[in-house]
Amino acid sequence: MSLDDVLLGGTNLGVSGPPPPGAPSGAPAPQSRRAPAIGAERAARARTGSGACGAGRRGSSVAARGSPSPVSPAWQGLNAPAMGLELYLDLLSQPCRAVYIFAKKNGIPFELRTVDLRRGQHLSDAFAQVNPLQKVPVLKDGDFILTESVAILLYLARKYKVPDHWYPRDPQACARVDEYLAWQHTALRRNCLRALWHKVMLPVFLGEPVSPEMLATTLAELDMALQVLEGKFLQDKAFLIGPHISLADLVAITELMHPVGAGCQVFKGRPKLAAWRQRVEAAVGEVLFQEAHEVILKAKDSQPADPSLKQKMLPKVLAMIQ
Numbered sequence: 001m002s003l004d005d006v007l008l009g010g011t012n013l014g015v016s017g018p019p020p021p022g023a024p025s026g027a028p029a030p031q032s033r034r035a036p037a038i039g040a041e042r043a044a045r046a047r048t049g050s051g052a053c054g055a056g057r058r059g060s061s062v063a064a065r066g067s068p069s070p071v072s073p074a075w076q077g078l079n080a081p082a083m084g085l086e087l088y089l090d091l092l093s094q095p096c097r098a099v100y101i102f103a104k105k106n107g108i109p110f111e112l113r114t115v116d117l118r119r120g121q122h123l124s125d126a127f128a129q130v131n132p133l134q135k136v137p138v139l140k141d142g143d144f145i146l147t148e149s150v151a152i153l154l155y156l157a158r159k160y161k162v163p164d165h166w167y168p169r170d171p172q173a174c175a176r177v178d179e180y181l182a183w184q185h186t187a188l189r190r191n192c193l194r195a196l197w198h199k200v201m202l203p204v205f206l207g208e209p210v211s212p213e214m215l216a217t218t219l220a221e222l223d224m225a226l227q228v229l230e231g232k233f234l235q236d237k238a239f240l241i242g243p244h245i246s247l248a249d250l251v252a253i254t255e256l257m258h259p260v261g262a263g264c265q266v267f268k269g270r271p272k273l274a275a276w277r278q279r280v281e282a283a284v285g286e287v288l289f290q291e292a293h294e295v296i297l298k299a300k301d302s303q304p305a306d307p308s309l310k311q312k313m314l315p316k317v318l319a320m321i322q
């Protein structure tokens with residue numbers, strides 16, 4: 001199996017289910033490989049040059065830049081005393097940012113358990129006991145453990161009786177939020193994630209160059225998803241669902257900040273989307289918004305992963321961004 005196969009979606013990684021706690025996370029990838037110009041046939045379909053941020057950084061290579069990656073509190077795992085609601089998050093991840101902002105904005109008391117993905121803390125035995133899938137976010141409420149960001153957001157909205165506009169009781173308004181959440185998970189999510197990883201995280205953090213053709217394809221696909229976001233979901237409304245902010249807006253903005261963190265100018269040339277971003281930021285509160293996005297906005301400064309961590313992570317990352 002080559003990196004090309006995986007990025008092109010032609011190979012099953014064999015990571016078909018959760019590994020047992022502590023088990024290696026997948027087949028090791030050769031460390032010395034440098035990706036050739038991959039993704040040529042996908043690139044043929046790309047509308048090159050029209051992407052939100054351009055292919056830029058041709059043939060990006062590993063670069064250790066800037067300060068060390070954001071330092072999280074030491075991983076305390078299951079030894080940390082549970083005070084009530086616990087959220088296992090890494091604000092590098094877009095679903096984690098949505099959960100974090102939602103809980104903070106609504107005054108929901110929680111213990112933050114930072115799981116530093118770039119240090120592989122999600123691959124630890126301790127975390128596998130919390131989530132055998134080795135992913136964040138995770139909510140722990142006593143003995144109740146919940147994964148999947150959308151389920152977590154809905155649980156918080158229901159349990160803490162947050163203002164109605166977040167997840168309206170009105171069946172049709174509620175259905176519009178559901179519609180957006182269902183769409184984004186396979187559309188905008190995938191494109192924003194791929195943009196970040198192809199543009200920054202693969203070359204800088206994992207030392208795997210991505211070809212300009214592959215990057216152009218990814219950015220063209222992102223561009224198409226942004227058109228749907230603006231044309232179908234936002235239209236001329238203040239927020240995605242209507243006059244007030246909802247979970248749909250929060251999930252959408254945290255997705256878009258992924259490519260922004262990679263240096264993509266997703267709002268450039270999209271005045272409606274740019275104005276919507278300002279409204280969402282104001283509704284969330286600028287201080288909270290900045291705080292939640294500090295980590296992703298410094299993603300380019302990620303230190304290269306050490307080789308043994310890279311070996312564990314690469315197959316999982318490639319599976320994730322397919």
Ligand code: GTX
Binds near residue numbers: 094118122
């Ligand atoms: N569908 C789930 C949700 O919405 O909650 C997806 C959860 C998910 O994929 N979480 C990612 C994860 O924990 C976080 S974002 C990816 C960042 C990977 C960084 C690696 C340095 N992924 C961990 C993994 O796949 O190993």
